[in-house]
Amino acid sequence: MPLAHADVVTKLNQIADTALVQLVYVSSLTLRSRLSTTIFEDIESKAREYNERNFITGALCYGNGHFLQCVEGEKSKVSALLERILADERHQNIEVLLLQTVEQRSFTDWRMRMVFLERWLWSPATKQQADQLSPYLPFVPHGWSFERTEQFLEVIKTFENHPHVNATGITYNALGNMVRHIAAPHQAFLVVQGSLSVLLAVALVLLFL
Ligand SMILES: Cc1cc2nc3c(=O)[nH]c(=O)nc-3n(C[C@H](O)[C@H](O)[C@H](O)COP(=O)(O)O)c2cc1C
Numbered sequence: 001m002p003l004a005h006a007d008v009v010t011k012l013n014q015i016a017d018t019a020l021v022q023l024v025y026v027s028s029l030t031l032r033s034r035l036s037t038t039i040f041e042d043i044e045s046k047a048r049e050y051n052e053r054n055f056i057t058g059a060l061c062y063g064n065g066h067f068l069q070c071v072e073g074e075k076s077k078v079s080a081l082l083e084r085i086l087a088d089e090r091h092q093n094i095e096v097l098l099l100q101t102v103e104q105r106s107f108t109d110w111r112m113r114m115v116f117l118e119r120w121l122w123s124p125a126t127k128q129q130a131d132q133l134s135p136y137l138p139f140v141p142h143g144w145s146f147e148r149t150e151q152f153l154e155v156i157k158t159f160e161n162h163p164h165v166n167a168t169g170i171t172y173n174a175l176g177n178m179v180r181h182i183a184a185p186h187q188a189f190l191v192v193q194g195s196l197s198v199l200l201a202v203a204l205v206l207l208f209l
Contacts, residue, residue, distance in 0.1 A: 002095035002143060003012075008082075011099050017076040022106065024070045024098040024149050025082075026141040027091040034065065039090060040114055047112035054083060057107045059156055063117030063139030067091060070153055072105045094143055097149045106157050115156060132158075 003011070015021060033039050040062070046062070056073040069085075071078055086094060116122070117139040122130065132155045144152070 001145065002097055003099060005096075008096045008099060012075065012079050015075045015101055017074070019101045020069065020072065020077050020103070020105070021075045021094065022098065022100055022102045023065055023073045023078050023082065024061070024068065024153070025085070025094055025096045026066060026068045026144070027094040028066050028142075030090060030092055031060075031091040036090075043090075044112060044114060050081070051110045051112055053119065054081070055110070056104050056112075057110050058112055059107050059109070059140075060112045060207050061115040061117055061139070061152075061156065063137070066139055066141055067150070068097075068141045069108065069112075070165075071157075072102065072107060075101075097141070097144055098146055106153060 036042075043060070051057070051071075051073075054073060056071055056077055056079040057068060058071040060070075061068040071081060073081075117133065117137060119127070119137070136155070137153055140153075141149075166193070178185070
């Protein structure tokens with residue numbers, strides 16, 4: 001069950017400022033943000049700079065229009081980041097799934113590299129590892145239980161090659177990117193079909209002239 005906002009505040013207040021905490025929330029991209037061509041790059045570059053400075057590690061997953069982010073760090077730093085994230089109008093329906101103190105971090109990467117949970121965005125290497133992720137697809141993380149969230153984090157953190165596409169390759173918006181990655185593996189087929197269609201059109205024109 002997701003935590004109510006008031007419960008998140010109460011829980012955070014009970015934790016010492018210097019304690020190491022892990023927070024997982026989910027949210028959905030707004031329609032406007034889905035049309036943005038730079039949304040993932042923007043978030044990644046902001047996170048890279050801010051998180052490194054504040055010793056915040058974690059992972060940011062995206063799929064099917066939804067985000068799931070795990071952030072880890074000193075409580076004071078994590079709550080400051082949460083404030084910023086809650087105020088960010090690029091996403092909505094924000095629900096905190098997990099908030100706990102931890103002995104050690106699960107993730108070491110402060111760059112907050114994106115993990116894309118959409119099969120058509122995966123490299124062949126990633127597809128081979130994808131069995132473990134199947135139970136979580138299609139990706140609809142809202143309302144996940146504490147246990148399911150923890151199990152998911154366990155899977156994500158064991159991935160050597162994250163199911164991601166290179167951020168520098170994302171030059172389209174979320175919808176365009178999807179189309180590009182569906183079309184790309186079928187380029188040859190599309191070229192042949194396109195050429196045959198042109199030939200057919202020419203033949204029909206010649207036939208009826
Ligand atoms: C899903 C999502 C995840 C984000 N994760 C981070 C993050 O890990 N670190 C960060 O600094 N900003 C993150 N942001 C961006 C912040 O919400 C916010 O836009 C930014 O910190 C504001 O910085 P500015 O006031 O300097 O422009 C994220 C935004 C979204 C939509």
